[in-house]
Amino acid sequence: MSSSVQFYMTTILVYLGVDIIACLGLNLQFGMTGLVNFSFIVFQAAGAYTAAVVTLGPSSGNGGFQRYVGGANWPFPLPILAAAVVGGLLALIIGLFGLRRLRADYQAMVLLVVSLIATTVANNASGLVNGANGLALVPKPLQSTFNLSPLGFQWVFALISLSVAALIYLLVRRITNSPLGRTLRAVRENEFAAIALGKNVAALRLRAFVIGGAIAAVSGALFVEFITAWSPASWLFTESFVYFAALIVGGAGNNLGAVVGAALVPVGFLEATRFIPQFGRPGLVDALQWIVVGLLVALFLWFWPQGVFPERKRRYPPSRLRPSEADSPAPDRAPEMSPGA
Amino acid sequence: MLAVDGATFEVRRGTITGMIGPNGAGKSTVLALLAGALMCASGSIVFDGVDVTSRSAYARARLGLIRTFQASSEFPRLTVLENLLVASRSRRGDSVLRVLAGPRTWRRDEEADLDRARALLGRFELSGQEQEYAGNLSGGQKRLLEIARGLMAEPKLLLLDEPMAGVNPALIQRIEEHLAVLRDEGLTMLMVEHELGVVERLCEPTIVMAQGRVLSEGTMAELRANEAVLDAYLS
Numbered sequence: 001m002s003s004s005v006q007f008y009m010t011t012i013l014v015y016l017g018v019d020i021i022a023c024l025g026l027n028l029q030f031g032m033t034g035l036v037n038f039s040f041i042v043f044q045a046a047g048a049y050t051a052a053v054v055t056l057g058p059s060s061g062n063g064g065f066q067r068y069v070g071g072a073n074w075p076f077p078l079p080i081l082a083a084a085v086v087g088g089l090l091a092l093i094i095g096l097f098g099l100r101r102l103r104a105d106y107q108a109m110v111l112l113v114v115s116l117i118a119t120t121v122a123n124n125a126s127g128l129v130n131g132a133n134g135l136a137l138v139p140k141p142l143q144s145t146f147n148l149s150p151l152g153f154q155w156v157f158a159l160i161s162l163s164v165a166a167l168i169y170l171l172v173r174r175i176t177n178s179p180l181g182r183t184l185r186a187v188r189e190n191e192f193a194a195i196a197l198g199k200n201v202a203a204l205r206l207r208a209f210v211i212g213g214a215i216a217a218v219s220g221a222l223f224v225e226f227i228t229a230w231s232p233a234s235w236l237f238t239e240s241f242v243y244f245a246a247l248i249v250g251g252a253g254n255n256l257g258a259v260v261g262a263a264l265v266p267v268g269f270l271e272a273t274r275f276i277p278q279f280g281r282p283g284l285v286d287a288l289q290w291i292v293v294g295l296l297v298a299l300f301l302w303f304w305p306q307g308v309f310p311e312r313k314r315r316y317p318p319s320r321l322r323p324s325e326a327d328s329p330a331p332d333r334a335p336e337m338s339p340g341a
Numbered sequence: 342m343l344a345v346d347g348a349t350f351e352v353r354r355g356t357i358t359g360m361i362g363p364n365g366a367g368k369s370t371v372l373a374l375l376a377g378a379l380m381c382a383s384g385s386i387v388f389d390g391v392d393v394t395s396r397s398a399y400a401r402a403r404l405g406l407i408r409t410f411q412a413s414s415e416f417p418r419l420t421v422l423e424n425l426l427v428a429s430r431s432r433r434g435d436s437v438l439r440v441l442a443g444p445r446t447w448r449r450d451e452e453a454d455l456d457r458a459r460a461l462l463g464r465f466e467l468s469g470q471e472q473e474y475a476g477n478l479s480g481g482q483k484r485l486l487e488i489a490r491g492l493m494a495e496p497k498l499l500l501l502d503e504p505m506a507g508v509n510p511a512l513i514q515r516i517e518e519h520l521a522v523l524r525d526e527g528l529t530m531l532m533v534e535h536e537l538g539v540v541e542r543l544c545e546p547t548i549v550m551a552q553g554r555v556l557s558e559g560t561m562a563e564l565r566a567n568e569a570v571l572d573a574y575l576s
Contacts, residue, residue: 190417211437
């Protein structure tokens with residue numbers, strides 16, 4: 001296999017790992033808990049900026065052409081861990097005012113506004129994360145430590161990306177298969193009934209928001225350590241919709257659906273459009289990408305709302321004291337989903 | 342425009358207290374105020390010796406003040422069994438740290454909850470629907486599920502908001518039988534209901550509300566002889 005093919009394949013594998021992590025985080029928020037987090041990309045960006053800043057060193061270094069707060073030379077994987085902490089803290093702050101006392105549709109609007117504000121601040125506060133130019137020349141992790149060749153680094157980082165994705169999958173699965181996961185789904189289905197049964201719905205939503213935010217930040221940190229640059233153009237609010245599209249296509253509420261959705265949409269579908277020859281005026285194919293993503297979402301919501309891998313029915317072991325009185329099995333079809341569910 | 346105005350009454354332990362009155366009397370609003378879904382602008386609510394007036398709805402539920410809803414309020418894309426499990430008073434499994442530490446930290450509670458939930462499903466003849474999505478149940482089954490779910494929460498006071506509404510006569514009788522058994526077992530309930538025959542058979546005392554105020558209280562026979570009550574229903 002030629003080097004160029006290996007480069008391309010490993011790059012795809014890294015993107016796959018990053019997108020799986022992001023989709024798992026959003027699945028916990030949206031698929032399990034019903035939080036329509038239109039600011040999801042902000043947390044991925046926070047992770048990317050954090051990892052970049054604690055890897056680049058002081059802003060006075062590298063010729064001082066980049067201006068940003070902080071700066072350190074932390075070895076891998078500390079930047080990833082720092083990103084998770086920052087992502088979680090940011091989610092806590094935003095969640096405390098954005099999620100309380102608001103109906104779900106208003107929460108979605110507030111979070112969309114948060115996304116718009118975040119990109120505006122990042123673009124204009126040039127001393128924060130170097131403004132619209134963003135951060136570049138982020139050192140690649142482990143490459144000098146282990147004297148890796150460029151291709152060697154590609155393979156190592158692909159392995160790291162997919163390993164972290166597997167770890168995140170196990171973490172999220174532990175949550176979704178627990179009583180907490182069941183309670184989050186109950187909150188999604190009927191928050192008023194959940195409250196009437198003693199559930200602190202605001203606190204439960206915040207938990208899912210914070211954990212999902214931390215996971216999103218991890219995906220951003222891994223991404224920036226690989227592509228070595230990050231700017232506001234990388235995280236426009238529309239990028240959140242790509243992840244939503246991935247969940248809708250793959251199957252919201254199902255962790256395997258999140259994985260499949262990540263492979264199909266941000267990786268498979270968007271990557272496939274690279275091979276479409278340019279036609280019409282410059283940038284037309286890139287613009288059409290967004291139209292097709294939107295159409296994909298609409299088509300799935302109309303005809304296949306539960307996605308490729310629908311949320312599965314949980315089964316519980318027989319009771320020790322009293323065997324379940326099984327009658328003929330009920331049909332395995334979930335009730336109709338309401339739009340946006 | 343008033344939404345209730347002067348509703349002062351007591352619910353005695355171990356009874357089913359009925360609440361009747363014409364439409365717009367404020368009965369469901371009173372239930373919502375008691376449950377904490379609405380907050381009082383004035384007045385107080387004392388539950389089991391604790392002033393809960395300023396407490397949130399979920400906090401009141403944790404004290405044992407559990408309500409059912411007039412319209413079906415199941416968790417539709419959870420199974421029947423899961424609908425009950427969610428109502429468990431044990432919150433160990435809702436802790437992020439315990440969940441991340443692994444199932445050993447919550448498995449024992451879960452097993453106990455499974456036993457209780459299945460026992461309740463058996464009692465309400467829903468065992469065969471254990472694995473069915475709650476949203477796929479019939480209206481009557483959903484009503485039974487809601488009562489079973491309320492019991493799973495181990496209530497000290499169960500607020501029933503028109504449990505017979507929209508239910509066929511055969512199922513009304515079944516629900517009535519279940520509530521009678523619960524009353525005999527000592528469960529305290531406050532039931533808003535329009536089916537006066539059910540109220541007469543199950544409840545003592547019965548409170549009559551009209552225009553946001555408690556009009557009278559007593560047995561149905563006493564209320565039938567009360568001119569003010571008759572006027573309220575006829576006007």
